[in-house]
Amino acid sequence: MEQGVSNPGVISLAAGLVDQDSLPVDEVAQACARLMAHPALARELLQYGATPGYAPLRDLLARRLAEMDGLAPGENDLCGDRVLIGAGSQQLLYLVGEVLLDPGDVVLADAPTYFVYMGALESMDARIVPVDADDDGLVPESLEVRLDEIQRRGELDRVKFIYVVSYFNNPTGMTLSADRRKQVVEIAKRWSRASRIHVVEDAAYRELSYFGDPPPSMLRFDPDASTVLYAGTFSKPFAPGVRTGYLVAPRDLVGALVRQKGHHDFGSANLTQGLVLEVLESGAYDRHLARLRTIYGEKLRLTLNTLQDALSPLDPQVEWTRPTGGLYVWVRTPAGVSTGMDGPFFRDCLDEGVLYVPGEFCYPPGVEGAPTNFLRLSFGLADARRCREGLNRFCRVLARCAGAS
């Protein structure tokens, strides 16, 4: 993989990086200049901040989220003091694991799912139980079947949360439907006994929607604000380099999360938090996001059209998802074509000059019967020209393999 990444002749459709050319250089330059032009504010941002995050940013995020979710200000207790800021949503998801899990505890997750977080959970000795997902995201009936199995084993009290990448999932690109959001929250509440089963909603890709608005978050379906933890980020819709994410947590978990954040780093960089607040308040963020949506929307259309043109003759041997946002398309290769890094298909793609993420990485470790003929393509990093070229290379190899299999 490293060999492919460092070879400039290889086009990476593997990396989860964002579009390089559209990174907000002018927006950051202007925001930083504006902030530093006010000495008292500038000094506040260069000093230590508060462990949970910069209060004005926490408040603004609560208001923006409420608006996105169609909630009145403060409805469902969506307030700034339930918002924590961290080093990307990753750090906050890690803290959630540390606070909610003891070794051996169970996390239910839609499969396939975000592999980096699975690795983090595994490092905490969590047991990850996969739940089926389809084009509308996690399947509530499958969730109940899993919970029932766990209860029969007498281990229901070990289930601590349900993890869902709820918008334009990494790796499938699929979004959890509005109906199912409500069902998932209700299932979590209904199956909570001595200890609560939380829902951890990873909304990293929410704002990368290119064709219509996605459904409200699960916070909307949690009127007593007891169940849902919502993780968002500025990495995908603005700039990974500011490394700023946020979490909305039930009030009774905030203290423990902040304490743990204090142990880690007693608060993320005040400067980048001030910068994010500035681009939000000035409107630069929303303008940048509108531009991003156009750019990614075109790359997504190009990706789906290229796959359609090249691979439709292989239907139904080959299938792929049709997301309306995010950075990924999930491809099923013919049953005989294994996508693993040790196999000939991966090698052939590398020889042709294109990289993808093997699907096996996207299933929780140790899952039996995880399929070996899936892969993730990302149209995030490369520009349209390289995206098209990379996809053409990929489709050529796939057509060859499918013909031979």
Add this chain to the structure above:
Amino acid sequence: MEQGVSNPGVISLAAGLVDQDSLPVDEVAQACARLMAHPALARELLQYGATPGYAPLRDLLARRLAEMDGLAPGENDLCGDRVLIGAGSQQLLYLVGEVLLDPGDVVLADAPTYFVYMGALESMDARIVPVDADDDGLVPESLEVRLDEIQRRGELDRVKFIYVVSYFNNPTGMTLSADRRKQVVEIAKRWSRASRIHVVEDAAYRELSYFGDPPPSMLRFDPDASTVLYAGTFSKPFAPGVRTGYLVAPRDLVGALVRQKGHHDFGSANLTQGLVLEVLESGAYDRHLARLRTIYGEKLRLTLNTLQDALSPLDPQVEWTRPTGGLYVWVRTPAGVSTGMDGPFFRDCLDEGVLYVPGEFCYPPGVEGAPTNFLRLSFGLADARRCREGLNRFCRVLARCAGAS
């Protein structure tokens, strides 16, 4: 404590914050403008970075450290690939704990010591064993006595590292002497059996030296680069708001530390790392540091003179340290005057309008016989005028109490 902090009439000599008025507003504004003026570089800094940190910054830090320690480039294996960047040195110290410790493992630490890290270690169920310290820092003989006691209990293999705030210690202000640095490293090597005993050197205050140069770091005395982990930060000598620290680790620990950092946040903000590199390379950092040394040096002199004038009549009932750097002075009150937050002395100080950190916070939790008549004063945050006024208030209360006791 919170009540005191939020009351503007109260002068905080408690906070570990840095001097507010000298924060490098212009330096940050200029560095950010320069970086954003180069679109390719700017985009690199706004994209995801590498988990261990921004490579040019890692390399430069290795070179600067070698120079500070009187080492030739690469001597003692002091190279950029042994340097990790994190969210302040705190995050890196936390990672060190996670990687080196199992629950119940032993950390030896000079007492009193940095209480935030003791809290983090406690959260990992480490056992902290205090080692005596005097005006030359941690006492090597006391270290050997502790190790011998632990060996007799058959627990030597549970000792994982020795933690030392080696420059202008928080809270005492004292620096570990050059001779003792060598001895501490040798003791760690000599007592290492099946598992290595590392030395974790917390050098957060190293560059805040106001009267002469402090000794080289313990990296200098670790020729095979097997034993010492060195943690530094840009929070104290530049700006806490950039939240950038660094760690030099033995080569055989780098992989595990980077893996754990990957679980936490897969890398700190590229943008602030680029900013730190820019101020280092442009010379802005060194110029700022020279200015800081003057400002803090004057506040330290003022602090020691004020204490001398007001408290020398109380000698030897009252004693205090005479640091030559850092942000703290450590005060011993008369034996009958307890400094805890529940006691009348703390309350009297608050009534007079001044806050300090009770010394009991600075001893590892659960240490028997930790003295109750010490406290930490910080001249970091307040400007000279408020510093003097705060100290006068403090000395008035102390003189009253000492007279009454």
